[in-house]
Amino acid sequence: MEEIIKILTGIRPEFDFYQESNFIENGVLDSFDMVVLVSTLEERYGIKICGTDIIPENFSDTDSIRRLVERYGGNV
Amino acid sequence: MNMNFHNKKISGILCVVPKKESLFDDEIGNYNFPPEKSLRLKKIMGYDRHRIAEEGDCISDYCVFGMEYLLGQGIVKKEDIDAIILVTQTADYLLPPTSNIIQGRLGLREDVICLDINQGCAGYVVGLTQAFMLLEQESINKVILLNAEFLSHRTSRKDRNSYPIIGDAAAITIVEKDCIPNVIHANVKMDGSQAEALIIPAGGLRLPSTTETAIMEDNGDGNLRSKDNLFMDGTGVFNFVQTKVPALIEDLLVTSGSAKEEIDYYLFHQPNRFMLEKLADQLRVPYAKMPANIVERFGNSSGATIPVNTVYNLGEQLKNGSFKVCFCGFGTGLNWAAMLMTIGKMQVAEMIEYS
Numbered sequence: 544m545e546e547i548i549k550i551l552t553g554i555r556p557e558f559d560f561y562q563e564s565n566f567i568e569n570g571v572l573d574s575f576d577m578v579v580l581v582s583t584l585e586e587r588y589g590i591k592i593c594g595t596d597i598i599p600e601n602f603s604d605t606d607s608i609r610r611l612v613e614r615y616g617g618n619v
Numbered sequence: 620m621n622m623n624f625h626n627k628k629i630s631g632i633l634c635v636v637p638k639k640e641s642l643f644d645d646e647i648g649n650y651n652f653p654p655e656k657s658l659r660l661k662k663i664m665g666y667d668r669h670r671i672a673e674e675g676d677c678i679s680d681y682c683v684f685g686m687e688y689l690l691g692q693g694i695v696k697k698e699d700i701d702a703i704i705l706v707t708q709t710a711d712y713l714l715p716p717t718s719n720i721i722q723g724r725l726g727l728r729e730d731v732i733c734l735d736i737n738q739g740c741a742g743y744v745v746g747l748t749q750a751f752m753l754l755e756q757e758s759i760n761k762v763i764l765l766n767a768e769f770l771s772h773r774t775s776r777k778d779r780n781s782y783p784i785i786g787d788a789a790a791i792t793i794v795e796k797d798c799i800p801n802v803i804h805a806n807v808k809m810d811g812s813q814a815e816a817l818i819i820p821a822g823g824l825r826l827p828s829t830t831e832t833a834i835m836e837d838n839g840d841g842n843l844r845s846k847d848n849l850f851m852d853g854t855g856v857f858n859f860v861q862t863k864v865p866a867l868i869e870d871l872l873v874t875s876g877s878a879k880e881e882i883d884y885y886l887f888h889q890p891n892r893f894m895l896e897k898l899a900d901q902l903r904v905p906y907a908k909m910p911a912n913i914v915e916r917f918g919n920s921s922g923a924t925i926p927v928n929t930v931y932n933l934g935e936q937l938k939n940g941s942f943k944v945c946f947c948g949f950g951t952g953l954n955w956a957a958m959l960m961t962i963g964k965m966q967v968a969e970m971i972e973y974s
Contacts, residue, residue, distance in 0.1 A: 554656075567854075570839055570840075573840050573841070573853075574780070574852075574853030574854040574857065575660055575779070575780065575853065577854065578660070578663055578664065578893055579656075579659055579660065579663060582663045582893070591900060593861075593897075593900070593901060594857075594860075594861030594894075594897035594898065594900070594901055595858075595861050595862055595901070597857060597858070597861065597897070598854075598858055599854060
């Protein structure tokens, strides 16, 4: 989980991802941040995330991101 | 709507692009984001350079310029043109239709049918289906399909969501009856309930342009745009494309009885590299068969991107060879549409710069 928080902080350093929740609804991540995040997760964990999974629900908090990565076989 | 057309062909494509090339690296300072973040996006999305029409130029200027080129080369004769279909969202005027202006400037016959269609990124497939329908008439043998878009004039230069991908272009496609029997399969779909996902809010009768609609605002995403500018709900549009387009293509392949491997090229609309690679992954199509290099070289010119994609990537090969292709456009509306047909043996398949 530390690694995911590090990646998120690299994308939006102005937020404390230990404290934040509802990333999309609260405007912590926008659609372009999601694109950068997907690309970074794919590189870091050696996975390919399907386009239909790039939806706000899968990026709403660190737990949902972890579950998404694990679903594709990434070892978080 | 599933449709079949018989014995029709594309006998030429000419694209007209602006001379002016604008570089993403030079625009980074316009955006309200740290440069390193924009540079990361450049790599993922395929931002690099795009063609921007000069202020004051209109789509009819480009269409007439291209048509005069074709007439001058003897590729098209005025007296052979039976219909003009113009697909655009950036018409010269609210009225009259821009196709009428083009007919007048070219001095075409009075009995030429002129149609303007207001459609966006699916506009190439939509325009082709209309051209094929007109060609069902005994008296119509040659249709000129014009796809032209100057969205840069209506996109905020401070909107990193939209401006880097926008490019201006006009495409002329010559569509005719074919004496060699063939079948063309198409499917066009629409979800108007999501119309606001891609919209220029002001400028029509619903919200006329005023000094107030011209005020630049940050709606919370860090981009500055006014109501006179293009707005795109990036997440909504991405999700729509990834959900709807693969199903449309699979359905069209089944309906036409074609195997995925039989298709030589998937010539798709060009929103950005990331979205296209995700589509290719879903469809299990090699990236080499689905070019994604138009946004980074020319920008996304809405309904003109498929012909730009076609002539840029296949060009000369289209004059002698022939290819089974899948055209697919998706965007404004929200509208998504695809077509399977064989193209080739064209009289012209090239791109010229407007001057």
